[in-house]
Amino acid sequence: MDFGLDRETEGLRERVRAFLEEAVIPKEKEAATRIDQLEAIARALQEEAKARRLFLPQMPRELGGLGLSWVQLAVVLEEAGRSLLGPRALNAAAPDEGNMHLLDKVASPEQRTRYLYPLAAGEVRSGFAMTEPMGAGADPTLLKTRAKRKGRGFVLEGRKWFTTGADGAAFFIVLARAEEGPTLFLVDRDAPGLKLLRSIPTMDHWTVGGHGELLLEGCEVEEKAVLGEVGKGFEYAELRLDPARLTHCMRWLGVAVRATELAQEYALVRESFGKRLAEHQGVQFMIADTHMEIHAARLMVWHAAWKLDRGERIRHEASMAKVFVSEAVNRAVDRAVQITGGLGISEDIPLSIFYREVRPFRIYDGPSEVHRASVGKRALYRRLRP
Template identity: 45%
Template sequence: MSGIGPERTAALAAKVEAFVRDTVIPYERDPRRDHHGAPTEELVEELKEHARAADVLTPHILPDGSHLTQRETAVVLTASGLSPLGPLACNTAAPDEGNMYLLGKVGSPDIQARFLKPLVEGRARSAFFMTEPDGGAGSDPSMMQTHCHQDGNHWVINGRKTFITGAQGAKVGIIMAKSDDGACMFLTDLPHPAIRIDRVPNTIDNSMPGGHATITIDNLRVPADQMLGNSGEGFQYAQVRLSPARLSHCMRWRGACIRAHEIATDYANRRMAFGKTLIDHEGVGFMLAENMIDLKQSELMIDWCAGVLDGGSLGTAESSMAKVAVSEALMRVADRCVQVMGGMGVTADTIVEQVFREIRAFRIYDGPTEVHKWSLAKKIKRDWKAAQAGSGVA
């Protein structure tokens, strides 16, 4: 990736940050929310129109269709994340950002024209159908139970999916299913009569339009040319998407925690207790100091992993390390912000309590901390065995 260079990246990030602070943040009190507390489609479309007018819609994808480097993307997505509404307004939110990256990398020209173009233009939302209920694929994708078989020039898909972010209201679906050859990945238009939303549960987070739905797929027929690649290559393409997508989560939520830290810092410098401002009490001041440390360490971890991905590696181990380190560090930051603000920190009067909830969910989404640690431990064992074999040690 060649990117646009540090100066243009800084200017673009500053433009995105100014838009989020000046235009998006005032919308945080907008009452247009669904019964799960997520912003309505009407609100999201209005924000996108503002972003389009400000020339900050989908800023991580250049007019020629190429992407910023991962390091450049980190700066821009962090700026968009300063408000929970920022990624929705700027079209940098999950799952769309990860889906755009995947289709831009491996989609055929026809797939890109039909499915990718409306996503990049902010005219459609998408959903990624991978996780399953009832003993199916989750942290272990090899357990996939949704199956597919070829019927003439179509593939027929049956199964159930769960925690499918944004499925309600999405126009583009990417579905993973298992054939006799292995995992496959398909594109389909949404809504579709063969794809039924069974329920959308209330969850601890509510920043994503459409929530996290449970889905039944009943004899969905997909034209063969809407398969990504070939039968059995689905896991390969999933890794193309998941490694940078994990890192993008880290970028956006770091932006949210920077904002929460700003709010907590302002509160601690204004609130008086026992004859002095809160920040002058070591118990409070030290928490804010620890926030600075965790935010900086998160920035460095993101930059390191982004460099690996920019170097051409899938970076599976690196993205696992970044996901664990950053999500755990940001959870500490969000928790301290609530604690510093006391009663005010648990109210909806600021975004601090929402950031806390969203980061708590982030520790699970895209692989829980424990699964990533387990994966890294397996790598440590493999590397040790390889080193032993190479040294001739029995």
């Protein structure tokens, strides 16, 4: 694996950083004080991203994307992740980014026209409805939502929650258990029998559309609403989730980088006990630990991205990266808050916002404990090799 960046990727990284510094980061304070305007702010930034030819880095050129490799995408999403607005501005934020990958792999020509193309263009948003209260979540085999055949279609019955982006989504990819097995369905937001019960109050506030609780009650869909084949829902969900876990790591790694930048800038000018904070060994240790962990996290992400570019599955690597990166990012932001003290817990700089937003990353897309168990089981029956 070549760890050097070619001229194209290096130039793209610089363009994304310039976009963040010139257009995205200046909008953060407005977004923080007008969180209800988050979607409008993001849409305006998407237009700017299109004008700068930075829009949709994760999709092929025929869909209007940049056609990047996975390693290139890792570089771009880390830069975009330096602001919580960045990935949304590029139309590369969860859950839409993962849903686009899944639709691109599995959707029928009709489904591509109806769902994928508008999503890729940034005209609509979507949701992925798998998690259930006391049902499917970290353990998808607990799936309770049912899909019963009726004529030439299905009737969906069940309840979903923590469906990210639910409020305002145009459609949902819904996982339900049909007679043949777990199956994915494309369900329009205005489908009869689908109801958004509420947006769940959570500690993280910067997700466009929040996290919704959905009720499927006598929700009738046609056969053509099936995404892929009936009974292959778990297989398709894994096809989506492994790369989606990795792109989560790419984006959140940018938050750790930005948090560290803010902490270092402060440490270099703030004086305490007769010298700058940067001259205190305790602060140097914290900065050193963060740099080492960011470096290790980046290498894990790049290695998994390299394997994807070779056409390999990354179930093991994605789980390892999800655990390590999510915990390293949390520690990096925590140290940055500690170094900046009162300023860090204020909202004069975004560290306290980062602190709230990154904590759920250790739970979303599978808690660390579940991934550790999976990694451990696989590791027990394989040799330690690259």
